[in-house]
Amino acid sequence: MTVAIHLAGVSKTYRPPRKRPYLAITDIDLDIQAGRFVSVVGPSGCGKSTLLSLVSGLLPATTGEVVLNGTPVQGVRTDLGFIFQRDALLPWRTVRENVALPLRFRGRQDAALVRDWIARVGLAPFADNYPHELSGGMRKRAQLAQCLVADPPVLLMDEPFSALDVQTRNLMENELLALWGGSAKTVLFITHDLEEAIALSDEIVVMTAGPGRIKATYPVPLPRPRSVTEIRFAPEFSALYERAWADLRDEVERSYADSLKAV
Amino acid sequence: MNAIELSQLPLTRRTWFVRLLQASVIAFFIVAWEALGQLGVLDKFFYSRPSLIAPRIAQWFAEGPTDTSIYADIRVTLTETILGFIVGTAAGLAVGYSFARNWLLGQAFDPLLSMFNAIPRLVLAPVFILAFGIDMASKVALGVTLVFFIVFFATFTAVRDVDQTLVDNVRVLGARRRDVTIHVLLPAAFSAIVASLRTSAGFAFAGAIVAEYIGSSVGVGRRIANSEAFFDSTGVFGGIVVIAILALALDALLQIVEGSFSRWKPRRER
Numbered sequence: 193m194t195v196a197i198h199l200a201g202v203s204k205t206y207r208p209p210r211k212r213p214y215l216a217i218t219d220i221d222l223d224i225q226a227g228r229f230v231s232v233v234g235p236s237g238c239g240k241s242t243l244l245s246l247v248s249g250l251l252p253a254t255t256g257e258v259v260l261n262g263t264p265v266q267g268v269r270t271d272l273g274f275i276f277q278r279d280a281l282l283p284w285r286t287v288r289e290n291v292a293l294p295l296r297f298r299g300r301q302d303a304a305l306v307r308d309w310i311a312r313v314g315l316a317p318f319a320d321n322y323p324h325e326l327s328g329g330m331r332k333r334a335q336l337a338q339c340l341v342a343d344p345p346v347l348l349m350d351e352p353f354s355a356l357d358v359q360t361r362n363l364m365e366n367e368l369l370a371l372w373g374g375s376a377k378t379v380l381f382i383t384h385d386l387e388e389a390i391a392l393s394d395e396i397v398v399m400t401a402g403p404g405r406i407k408a409t410y411p412v413p414l415p416r417p418r419s420v421t422e423i424r425f426a427p428e429f430s431a432l433y434e435r436a437w438a439d440l441r442d443e444v445e446r447s448y449a450d451s452l453k454a455v
Numbered sequence: 456m457n458a459i460e461l462s463q464l465p466l467t468r469r470t471w472f473v474r475l476l477q478a479s480v481i482a483f484f485i486v487a488w489e490a491l492g493q494l495g496v497l498d499k500f501f502y503s504r505p506s507l508i509a510p511r512i513a514q515w516f517a518e519g520p521t522d523t524s525i526y527a528d529i530r531v532t533l534t535e536t537i538l539g540f541i542v543g544t545a546a547g548l549a550v551g552y553s554f555a556r557n558w559l560l561g562q563a564f565d566p567l568l569s570m571f572n573a574i575p576r577l578v579l580a581p582v583f584i585l586a587f588g589i590d591m592a593s594k595v596a597l598g599v600t601l602v603f604f605i606v607f608f609a610t611f612t613a614v615r616d617v618d619q620t621l622v623d624n625v626r627v628l629g630a631r632r633r634d635v636t637i638h639v640l641l642p643a644a645f646s647a648i649v650a651s652l653r654t655s656a657g658f659a660f661a662g663a664i665v666a667e668y669i670g671s672s673v674g675v676g677r678r679i680a681n682s683e684a685f686f687d688s689t690g691v692f693g694g695i696v697v698i699a700i701l702a703l704a705l706d707a708l709l710q711i712v713e714g715s716f717s718r719w720k721p722r723r724e725r
Contacts, residue, residue, distance in 0.1 A: 297629035
């Protein structure tokens with residue numbers, strides 16, 4: 193098996209102007225096999241999102257080595273899809289125009305492929321609507337289609353469903369699994385929700401409170417295909433949840449205590 | 456009728472009611488002006504009267520389209536407005552964009568621009584008339600200085616504060632520098648310019664008229680200055696009414712333009 197994402201001795205220090213520099217993540221060693229669905233869980237402020245910025249090349253690592261699809265990351269990478277936590281669709285473009293962007297940037301035109309992806313995420317009737325005319329869940333679907341239309345081998349997702357209500361969220365999680373299943377894509381999924389992480393993933397990585405380090409990794413011994421709504425009742429699910437939560441709880445408490453101190 | 460009863464009326468009836476109310480307010484204003492004039496409370500010499508102004512305006516429009524007619528005045532004023540608007544917008548966009556993209560450039564020019572912006576631009580009118588003559592160029596120049604700063608600040612803030620997520624997203628999707636400009640930064644700037652369109656066009660119009668008033672041979676502003684020179688208050692007010700009607704028409708037109716460019720925006724933000 194090949195390694196899709198390789199991080200060795202990675203750390204990131206932010207140096208905001210006129211403020212003290214601070215260490216967001218440190219000593220990160222992580223190898224993600226191609227085709228795996230891996231989730232990173234951690235308390236807020238532990239640098240989970242920083243991890244994705246480093247893998248995508250949007251930010252440079254301060255130390256260490258980041259390798260994506262066999263090539264060291266030295267600038268913004270386009271051989272991946274990135275679902276941002278916040279809305280990232282261009283508000284002045286319709287769903288169709290947004291989804292077509294990656295092809296356009298590559299000098300390609302493929303109306304049929306764009307239409308196909310819009311249909312696959314269930315937005316066919318809304319292809320010519322603007323993002324503000326869609327619900328939060330629909331905007332996420334559109335973003336998913338936008339990311340996947342150029343068929344990147346790796347998908348980075350930064351708490352993509354955290355702004356959605358619980359029902360929509362479960363629907364979206366199932367749809368994500370359906371889209372991913374059999375695609376051989378590698379997914380690196382960031383969340384603060386342990387349940388979501390276990391329900392979706394092949395492997396979960398628990399991070400410490402900031403500066404974030406890797407505290408533990410657990411393989412998820414659950415069969416696929418799964419339904420995220422039902423898999424939560426499996427005994428293996430609860431067993432893993434308890435073990436991982438024991439790790440996570442300490443970090444959440446520490447992170448909370450730190451945030452009180454900062455005030 | 457109180458507010459609750461009013462809000463319960465069907466929408467069309469409610470709109471008609473409001474329209475009627477608005478028309479009554481205007482009618483009251485005109486009638487009061489006329490009545491106070493007839494009664495001698497308002498001196499006809501200074502304040503004229505609607506019954507004198509209306510025939511005067513009708514008389515202007517009844518004249519054929521000669522070089523000194525109201526048609527020529529309106530044509531010149533609107534041409535100056537449009538030119539001032541276009542040149543000011545282009546300059547504001549270019550400078551605002553470069554300053555937002557180049558931190559050092561922005562810092563270097565910041566004090567100078569703030570100083571120019573602090574000057575009430577209308578005092579520049581005599582300067583422009585000396586520099587560019589009494590023809591259109593001086594009027595356009597004043598309009599440009601007014602429009603420029605509005606568009607400059609709108610563009611500068613829009614480009615500088617553009618949502619970084621949008622930029623990051625298109626970069627990962629494969630956008631090069633030029634693509635980021637075309638697909639994210641310029642649309643953000645354009646949207647801010649459209650939002651300030653009515654303000655900036657209004658300023659271009661005001662600039663043209665003020666500069667005409669101060670020194671020109673043709674234009675609606677000139678017509679007012681001429682009337683004033685002959686202590687002809689009816690002519691002055693007639694010119695003001697023509698300007699008001701032009702301004703309303705211009706604003707209505709721009710509202711339509713703005714709406715057609717804002718289809719992608721949520722209704723509240725339009």
